[in-house]
Amino acid sequence: MHISVNYIPTERDIADGVIAFRRGLFRGLTVGGAVLLAAGLVVLLIEALDGAVAFWPFVFLAFGAAMLGLRLWAPLQAARQNRHMHGDVCEVTLTDDVYRSAIGANRAEIPWSTFRKLRSVDDQWIFEFNPAQAIMVPHRIFSAEQNAEIGGFLGERGLTRR
Known part of the structure; x- marks a missing residue:
């Protein structure tokens, strides 16, 4: 051969490469973030229907959003670091x-x-x-x-x- x-x-080539190389990590971030967001929304809805909204469902929402945000941010950051x-x-x-x-x-x-x-x-x-x-x-x-x-x-x- x-x-x-x-x-x-291109920046896209590098970002796609990072996602392909770390696909297990990115799948975990996506699934984990979605589960935490869904759990936070369900608990928040239950709390709202009971009349008193507690603080702790917002922790689920924040961590879920952070995991999904990291899923989007990390490949772009890797592409920026390889701008050379x-x-x-x-x-x-x-x-x-x-x-x-x-x-x-x-x-x-x-x-x-x-x-x-x-x-x-x-x-x-x-x-x-x-x-x-x-x-x-x-x-x-x-x-x-x-x-x-x-x-x-x-x-x-x-x-x-x-």
């Missing part, structure tokens, strides 16, 4: 032996064996070093044939791990 493409990373990548041409090369990238003066060449887990999530290829660090590459930069070749390459060599 030898695939080489150039693309310009916006607008620069990124060259990504995938070979049988290595992942290679270059953005401006920054260059990296990483053997496939370095990655702990390689997978496709949503519209991103995720090349994971450890649970906290990964390289996210959007599918959109590759043609359908190239995406199929990458998936086949990783699958044939047993490099895709869950």
Whole structure:
């Protein structure tokens, strides 16, 4: 395999990559926030029907809103923190032996064996070093044939791990 493409990373690419990499966390924030909001609203409604409104249902509402807010804020913040990548041409090369990238003066060449887990999530290829660090590459930069070749390459060599 030898695939080489150039693309310009967008803020959206980075935010989508963060969501794909941390999708379990973001699902938990969404579900937890919705449950807390619903519980707060139910208790608040029951309290209002009884005539006296207590303070504690508002705590549920506040924590639920905070969890949903974090779900929306975190990917955007990650994209802002990587603003140095916006607008620069990124060259990504995938070979049988290595992942290679270059953005401006920054260059990296990483053997496939370095990655702990390689997978496709949503519209991103995720090349994971450890649970906290990964390289996210959007599918959109590759043609359908190239995406199929990458998936086949990783699958044939047993490099895709869950």
